Amino acid sequence: MNKAVLHDHLDGGLRPTTAKELAVKLNYTPLIDVDDTSKFFDRSECSSLEEYLEAFTHTIALMQSYENLVRIAFEAAEDMHNNGITLYESRYAPFFSVNEHLSPEDVLSAINTGFAEAENTFGMKCGLILCGMRHDAENVKLVEELALANSDKIIGFDIAGPELNFRPSLFSKTFKNIADAGINITIHAGEGDDVTSIQEALDNGAQRIGHGVRIIEDIDIQNNKIGKTAEYILHNKIPLEVCITSNLHTNMYETAEKHPINELIELGFQVSLNTDNRLMSNTTIKEEIEVAKIAGVKDPEELLVKSASYSFLN
Ligand SMILES: [Zn+2]
Numbered sequence: 001m002n003k004a005v006l007h008d009h010l011d012g013g014l015r016p017t018t019a020k021e022l023a024v025k026l027n028y029t030p031l032i033d034v035d036d037t038s039k040f041f042d043r044s045e046c047s048s049l050e051e052y053l054e055a056f057t058h059t060i061a062l063m064q065s066y067e068n069l070v071r072i073a074f075e076a077a078e079d080m081h082n083n084g085i086t087l088y089e090s091r092y093a094p095f096f097s098v099n100e101h102l103s104p105e106d107v108l109s110a111i112n113t114g115f116a117e118a119e120n121t122f123g124m125k126c127g128l129i130l131c132g133m134r135h136d137a138e139n140v141k142l143v144e145e146l147a148l149a150n151s152d153k154i155i156g157f158d159i160a161g162p163e164l165n166f167r168p169s170l171f172s173k174t175f176k177n178i179a180d181a182g183i184n185i186t187i188h189a190g191e192g193d194d195v196t197s198i199q200e201a202l203d204n205g206a207q208r209i210g211h212g213v214r215i216i217e218d219i220d221i222q223n224n225k226i227g228k229t230a231e232y233i234l235h236n237k238i239p240l241e242v243c244i245t246s247n248l249h250t251n252m253y254e255t256a257e258k259h260p261i262n263e264l265i266e267l268g269f270q271v272s273l274n275t276d277n278r279l280m281s282n283t284t285i286k287e288e289i290e291v292a293k294i295a296g297v298k299d300p301e302e303l304l305v306k307s308a309s310y311s312f313l314n
Contacts, residue, residue: 004311006186006208007089010063011059041059043280044245069097070117073090074115080124081124086125089312090126090129091156093130093131104146105146112128115128127155127313128155129184130147130154130157148177156185156186162192163192168187176205187206189211194217202232208241216263221263233269242273244259245276245287261295262296272310
């Protein structure tokens with residue numbers, strides 16, 4: 001039986017030991033004298049988004065060569081395999097790794113080489129979703145062009161980065177081109193912004209919603225009323241890529257008990273369980289299963305099995 005993770009950022013999932021080793025090799029000073037690399041990256045207690053995002057500048061600094069990308073992609077897949085995952089969808093904003101020695105195509109090739117190694121070694125399936133950075137229209141355009149020219153090397157397209165003030169409809173033309181090319185679309189929505197953002201994601205062809213948990217705000221449970229966006233998602237069985245620990249760390253919900261995942265499941269939503277940024281959140285999918293139990297989910301493993309049916313790898 002396949003088990004899938006659908007929402008995991010490649011630059012948010014380096015092994016602490018690998019980060020340290022690569023930093024030493026590259027003489028990357030911010031990390032060299034750090035004793036506890038895991039703690040250095042852990043943003044579970046951080047108070048601002050800036051502090052959370054700062055951690056990525058360090059992982060990205062280590063993702064500037066072909067061989068490092070191969071290794072990081074392979075290890076991400078291996079870690080998923082060791083957690084019982086057979087279908088691994090990873091996502092990355094490829095231009096973070098483009099430099100004078102590395103073209104956008106090289107970045108895709110390196111990541112896919114790492115994944116192919118993992119597929120051959122572990123008998124799993126891996127695929128890459130490209131992320132455009134939504135606060136940078138030029139970047140989204142470049143990622144769109146890269147996706148269109150390499151549709152056989154990727155499994156989907158997404159926009160990531162700050163959701164508030166950067167709604168999906170800003171990129172309607174891009175999403176139309178991506179959909180016309182037959183490329184799968186998932187969109188981060190309903191995390192940093194509300195139901196309107198989720199509706200716009202749907203209007204722009206999202207087959208799945210990254211996070212999407214704020215769809216709960218479209219439902220008035222006490223009065224048994226359901227809004228049109230929630231109705232649409234339920235009726236069309238649009239999967240939500242839920243990442244509990246990540247939501248706690250970005251202060252969306254105070255505790256796992258207050259997270260709406262179980263409510264969403266009981267209301268009939270298609271919920272998948274994901275890791276988002278394993279390094280910054282100091283988590284694994286095994287850990288997320290435990291957190292989901294605390295959030296009231298009776299059978300979190302079942303969510304991973306269901307996720308396999310929502311996977312773009314099918
Ligand atoms: Zn994400």
